[in-house]
Amino acid sequence: MNHALIQFFVAVVFGTMIFSHLTKKNFGASMAYGVQSLAVAALLFGSFLETQNKLILIVVICALIVKVVMAPLFFSRLIRKHALMFSASTYLNTPLTLIAIAILTFIAHSQKFAAVTGIVPANQALLSLALAAMFLSLFLIVNRKGALSHIIGILSLENSIVVFTIFAGLEQSPALQLGILFNIFIWLMIAQVFISMLYKHFGSLNITSMQSLKG
C-alpha cells in the first residue's frame, strides 16, 4: 500500500480520537468511531495486499461488519431509543482537554517510549501516533462522564492497539484475530444490553448519577 495512504489512515485514527474528545454529540462520537474503524480495516486490507493471505481478507470483512457497520448502528439505535443526543459532560473543560491531549501526544512521542515506538525504526512516527491514539482513548474513558463514551473509548483503545500491532510487525495469525474480533462482538452486545439496563435503572447514562453503591 502507498506510504502516503498509510500515513493518511493512521492520521484518520488519531484525528477521530481528537474529534471524539471535542464533539458535543454522542452521534458524532459514534460516527467518528465508525470512520476510525474503517481506517483500521483499510490498514488491515493493506496487510492482505502484502501477504495475499485470504484469511486476512476474512478478518477485514469481519472487522468491517462488526466495527464499521454494527457498532455505529448499535450506538445510533441507543442514541435514538434513549434520546441521548448530547453528552458533552466531561470532567475537564475544552481548553484543559486540549492541553491534556497535547501532553499525552507529546509523551507518546517522547524518549520515554522510544523503545516501544522504535520496535520498527522505519515506522517510528506511525507507532508514536498509534501510541498517542491509545493514550487519548484512555483519556476519553477517564474524562467523559457518559457510559456511551466509555464504550467508544474502550473500542477505540482496541483499534489503536490493532494499528500499533500492524506497524510493529506484531500482527497475530488470522485465526487469533478472528477470535479477538468475536470477543469484541460479544463485548459490544453485552455493553449494549448494559447501557439499556443502566438507562432503565438510573434514567441517565451519566455515571455520576450512579450513586447506589455509596453508603
Added chain:
Amino acid sequence: MELVLIFSSLLIAVLVCLFVKRRIVVECASLLAVAIALVESILVALRVAAHGEYSPHVFFSVDALGALVMLIISIVGCATVGYSIAYLRKETAQNVIGQRRVRQYFILLNLFLMAMFLAITANHPIFAWIAIEATTLATAFLISFYNKPSAMEAAWKYLVINSVGLLLGFFGTLLYFTAMHSLDGNEFVSWQMLLQNAAFLDPLIAKIAFIFVLIGYGTKVGLAPMHTWLPDAHSKAPAPISALLSGVLLNVALVVVLRFKLITDAVVEPSFSQILLIVLGLLSIFIVALIMLTQNNYKRLLAYSSIENMGIMSLGFGFGGLGVVGAIMHMMYHALIKSTLFLSAGTIFLRYHSTKIAKIRGMLTALPVSGALFFIGFLAITGTPPFGIFFSKVLIVTGGMHVHPMMSALALVLMAILFIGFFKQVSAMAFGDVPTEVEVGEKNIWLILPPLALLVLFVVLSFYLPPFLSTLIRSAASHY
C-alpha cells in the same frame, strides 16, 4: 483426553441449560459436568506430578501451577454448583428470582468455569487473554443477576475497569511478541517459545511490557490501586458466584502475570518484577488495613480480604525462594477458605435478608453450623494457628525476612491490624441476641454440605499434603 472431557462436559451442560426447561435436568447436567471436571482435573494433576508438564495438544499445556489451579477451579466449582442448586431453590421459593433466571444462571456459571479452564490451560498467551476476557463477559451478567441498581452499577464498573485493564494487558502481551521477530508471523507461539526466545527481547521493552501486563492483568487480580471494582462486584454478585470470583478467578489472572514474570526475569534482573510485585502487594494490604475497620457490609469485608490475600501472594512471589512456596500454598488455602466464607455468607444472607454487619447478631445461635463455618473461616483466613494460612503466611514472611526485612516487618504489622479489624466485625456478628424476626436453626442441609466439605478439605490440607500435591507445589515453586 482429560481436557477434552472437561471442556465438552461443560459445553454440553451449557447446551442442556439452553434447550431444556426442566430445572432438575439443568441442575443435574451442571453438577455432572463439574463432577467430571473434578475427576479429570485430579487425573491431570496426578499425571503432571508424575511426568511433569502435560501438553496433549499444541493449543493446550498444563504445568505444575496450572494443574494446581485446575484443581482449585474444579473443587471450588463443584462446591459452588452444589451450593447454587440449594441457594437458588431457596431464592425461587422466596420469589427473589424466577425459573428462567435459574437457567440463565447455570448457563453463565458453566461458561465461566469453562473460560477459567481455558485460560489456565491455553498454551498461547493471546488465547489465554481471549479466555480471561471471556470470564469478564460471562460474569458481568452474573454480577448484575439481581437486576438491582447497585448490582447494575457494580457490574458496569466491573465491565469497564476490567475491559480497559485487559486491553492494557493485551498490549503488554503483544510487546513480548517482539522477541519472535525471527519467526514467521503465522507460527503458533506458545508460552515456552516466548521463554526460549526471551534473549531476543529488548530489556527496556520487556520492562514496559511487564508494567502493562501487571497493570492489565493486575486489575483482574484485584491488586491495588486497580482494585476498585472488586469490593463492589464481589459483594453484589450471588454468594456462590462471589466464591468463584474471589477464590478462583483472581488466581487464574495471577498465574498469567507469573508466566510473564518468568519471561521478564529471563531478560532483565529478576529484582525488577519482584520489586513491582512487592510494592503492589504491600499497597494492597495497606489499603485494606485502612478500610477494614470501617466496613459495614460483611460481603464487602470478604471482598476486601481477597484483595489483602492477593497482596500477600504477590508479596510471596516478589520475595522469591521460600516466599514462592508460601505464596503457592496460600493460593490453595485461600481459595478453599474464601469460598467457604462466601458460601456460608450466602446462608447468613438467606436467613437475615441483609448484608449489613449491624443487622447480623447472634449468628452462632441462629445458624449453628453455617455461623460456625463463617467464624472458623474468619479465624483461618486471618492466619490464626494452626490452620494452613498461618503456615503459608509464616513461609512468605520468613522468605521476605532474608531479602526485604523491612517490607516483611511492615507486612506483619499490617496483617495484625487486619486481624483486629476483621475480628471486630465478625465478633459483632457472631454473638449477641438473635433479632426476633430471624428464625433459629439450620433448615437446609444442602446449604451446609458444600462449605463444610471445603472447610474439611482445608483443615485436612493444613496438616497433610498428599504426595502428588507436595510434588506439584515443589515443582511450581522451583519454576516460578
